[in-house]
Amino acid sequence: MVEVNGYGIAVVAFLAVSLIVGSLTYKLVQKSGRRLIVAGKSLPLAMVGTMLVAQAVDGNSTLGAIALIYQFGFWAGVVIPIGLGICLLMTGVFYGKKINKMSMFTLPDYYFRRYGNAAEGMSGILMIISFTILVAGNFAASGFILETALGIPFLWGIIIAALVVLTYTIAGGLFASAYTDIFQIYLAIGAFWAAFIFFAGGFSGVAFDTILASAPPAYLDLSGLFDVANGALINWAGILALGLGDIVALDFMERVFAARDPKTARRGSFMAAGLTFFTVLPVGMLGIVAFHFLPGLEDPFHALPDLAMNHMPFAIGAAILMGVLGASMSTANGGLLAVSSVISRNLLQRIIRKRWLGKESWNDSKLLWITRLAVIPVMLSALTLGYLMPQPGVYLILAFDLVFAGALAPLTLGLFWKKSNMPAAIVSLIVGSAIRLLMFFVIPVEWAGLDTMIPPMISFPLFIIVALATQKKWPGKERHDVNEYVPPEEDVIMGEDLKHFQSAAAGGKSSAI
Template identity: 90%
Template sequence: MVELGGYGIAVIAFLVFSLVIGSLTYRLVQKSGKRLIVAGKSLPLLMVGTMFVAQSVDGNSSLGSVALIFQFGFWGGAVIPIGLGICLLMTGLVYGKKLNKMSMFTLPDYYFRRYGNAAEGMSGVLMIISFTILVAGNFAASGFILETTLGIPFVWGIIIAALVVMTYTIAGGLFASAYTDIFQIYLAIGSFWAAFLFFAGGFSGVPFDTILASSPPSHLDLSGLFDVANGALINWAGILALGLGDIVALDFMERVFAARDPKTARRGAFMGAGLTFFTVLPVGMLGIVAIHFLPGLEDPYHALPSLALNHMPFAIGAALLMGVLGASMSTANGGLLAVSSVISRNLLQRIIRRRWLGKEAWNDSKLLWITRLAVIPVMISALTLGYIMPQPGIYLILAFDIVFAGALAPLTLGLFWKKANMPAAVTSLIVGSALRMLMFFVVPLEWAGLDTMIPPPISFALFIIVALATQKKWPGKERHDVNDYVPPEEDLISGEDLKHFKLAGDGTKSTAI
């Protein structure tokens, strides 16, 4: 029988509170698939910004970052929140307003509107793979926290966390994320800073200069950005994969689509970017602190919970454990919903049911239940992967390497280049992703990082070459502004949705601004 101490009681109370609040949002869904997936496109700035940072600051970028810093130095882990902050900044500057205007449910919806079913299906499969990996990393981080604080085997810790997240994801969808993120993520950010200031202020009994001196000089200098021998290629690859590849992120774009208007989507992304950058210093320094206090630690993924349990006051340690657990759960919640939505809406409904079988689309209520059912196999897949290979942090970069290589070019050039067409998109998706997988096996270990950086430029170049070569047969849409996307959504347009659509000059519907 497990004997619970103060930390265990605090963590269990936090789990129960998250489960209750998330499940109570069931009433907000109102039997609507649209409300489950994008909260009815109704969320205000505070919720949108909070949800952005909650997806960014997760178990991978906190517990995973500390573990990587413990092993490889400051830049080895700090690249994660830095890269994610850059991604949100780019989303606000370039992508957020345009994509919010299109009134979409999922990111593969864009590939369908711009390029058709083939690109929709390929991008959807890539995103399902990448986000299952992402959820696996956050399940693993949650499992480490529960294993350490409750004294239970890792397998039970990860199962408990996964079941809690699955339950309130099925119940409230994006509303559950919005309402749980409010208390989960600010607790996490506050506890990171409280823990850092505790050590930086010398309150641990050890001067901070002594703590810093315990680390090798290469762990704290800039060599991690300029010296290949100290991981500079890998670190820059991580920044690029997250800063640019994460733009093609189901969960981030889910929040873009859920914002009540384009201005809210843009400001929310900026808010999320600022708060993400705000975590770089405390999380990075906690990794350095762990080197001093835990020199013989065998498993670096236990560094953060071990610091919280053994080297901090109870209030700070308990808040940190709950904060990391909450951050992991919030991202897992968003990832589960995003993947399930792509499976139900893009793969099952539009490609299999409508394209292949020629049947009518499901109504909004049916889509709701299909999406909820899809959460279960996604949870099981991520849980299994997270248990077999529990590596938060590494998972995050790997997840977005895949979409960075193949899916970023069709998204970006489709938005800003009128000659973008279907053959170019399909070529980019196939060749970029396949090249990334090939380079994983052929690039020597000492040049690791190039396998991330080389495929995306090739993908962009191939996109442009193929688009220009195939213009005669597949001309790009001259009317490529957001008002003129053809075809728009014909399925799942309710009376509430009609205000987002208007007739173009040729009588076809197109999204309204």
Template identity: 40%
Template structure:
């Protein structure tokens, strides 16, 4: 029997495709317009695209499943960390970085530290966002497979094909236009879902029947209750997401620093509110569906069987839309990094604005295929999100914030901290015992900072400070070739 949600969901995917392809008319053969929309976007547009990047399949589908299995803080850690990251970016980074007229985030590291540091950051962020892309492709494919009755591989291939087609057509314009179609549907769906469960179910009884650790603060205060792991997720996302390529593309597209800052605050509030709604559904799930073997099925089961059709439809469409919007941004951002910060900087290719567009679209092909293959063999949305930002948190956060705010920061310290932090994170993945999970996330950035500061101070005489580049567009600076 055909799922009644099939045709509405297919119509939504078709609408996203049509809108995305239509936006190709605004690109005008320009790489800068394709990537950051000519740096002219107003508050509501930037805020909408930022919340669309934050509220992805991990923070919705992954959140609900983790809450069901481990309690409120296990799931809420994801959207809370992402929401806090938007406040951090808005308060400390949005205005100075927007003023620099950057196209990609690694470009900041080039201007501030030189091209060797830029290359390291490009490689680390590329790997991280490949994982992020895979996690959201997995969430999208999972929902499509449930609603359409297709196998997971077929659903993954179909969804990825549609997503890729409109992404390379319109770039960030496609992301912006489709975000308006997708993300407010997702937010409305989760708020209506939580509201319906609150009004029609015995939510007090449902919560009282849960183990106390699922609803109290032991998920933050007790090692046995997962406090160390949950805090590590929150902190990793809060600061690691500051090095998020897709977030920063949107910050760079804002017409001013103030616009970028306020848009971050707006997106942060919406991310946390929608995340709370998804976590509430996860807490209600045991009383509604009982035991379930696959926690990825928690949200779809509630949406299909325990709420009115139209609310369930909005939720299912919302997860697909949220995942598509994040995938769109990840494909654009990583392809731009490869073409602009690696190919252009380290080969003889001279990429003018038109060639930058062509190379970015070409690179998007293997990027998307690689993400889909990863999603096929490791379809774990929530865990993939955490891993993606652990990598960024470990090595890149310290030189980013120091580069903006500490004049003595230099390239020697930046390279040392990136190598040390990233290497420590990889090593601790094998060395830290399971009962201390979370230390492998929290310790590497500390080691990164410990290496960074003395390395900078000991090389002040041989390394010129380039702190003057912060907050200034490239046209106002003398070129440097290091």
């Protein structure tokens, strides 16, 4: 039975506002697939930075991180925001400007333009699997919040959250994310800091020193980074998988594509990195606070909502619940849209329809509706996974393990090494992913973490060896300007695309469409 209390009312009102604001962005899409997927490549710095941090500070990196800290210690959870902050910093330094110049719709577009259909299809499938897992983690986090705040079964909580996200994703696409993130993510960050100050300042009635002393020494010392027995390998694997593997992130790159120019994409990444690092201390300390106030908790994923409702002032607790719910829905929205775009544009349109069936590409309006339809099965898949195996936090690291293993080498070396070629990309995608899967079964539990670290250490040198060995038949590209990534057979969905590529190559800026 639904519990009608202040927390429940606040959460329901927040859901209603998110649904209304997100759905109203339907008008901004203007029957355009380009506007649904990348907001017409028109977004300013404030929106780009906000959307990027919203994808980083989500249910996995807040509720999931606190659950991991509750179980295993400070470093087990804060590796998530630390890793995501590193990823955004790396994106700003090395990737953002180059990627934005290419005026793409999806990240597999890059693999197609650089390496061809086979690499596009393989990378697309890897990313679909990866991001369905990511969305599942955020649906689960939303379900835990609604279960606790409304007193309803977890199943109903996760269904309600999924339906709200589905509705405004179909309606407004990336515009829905841009406009809902504005009030969702800053509420979450502010609420975490307010909660941390409440406990650190002793306003809870318990001195903060007492709270810290209640945790085992191994929870707070540096052994989590240096002692294998205390999870050091797993923690470093998490930082690497997120700090480097998350660069191959559909939702992050979708927002980089949507920036109105390369400089905005770069600055937005830096802005988001700073805000993500800003959450490390409050999130980490709230995990320790939960350990003190909620000893012996049966389900650690209820630690944060329980703490918010029973050990904080109403205003802070309600803001925490709404903030985590909003952050989770934001990432779920971005993940659903990104996966659906890969299915519609890369797999259905370019590989199946054009390559296999020899038919013309869909026009922009048709792409819009195919993408909207594809959102539904993606949502159902993520909902099912999130319900059957609710593991926020764990899912985030798992999601990027997959692309870290095989897809990062072709992206990075393709951008910065002129001899990168198709055979090297295919070998890296196949071998890196296969080794990661094999190591899941053969690495002993006590050495967990090596299964994340070893595959990319193999796929990068293997990429270089294969590229050098096959240069005669498949020579790499001599230069790396925008137009080099658009082979003659590239399908141009709209006439504006070709004009934009030519303008960008000449050093001009695209207009907001």
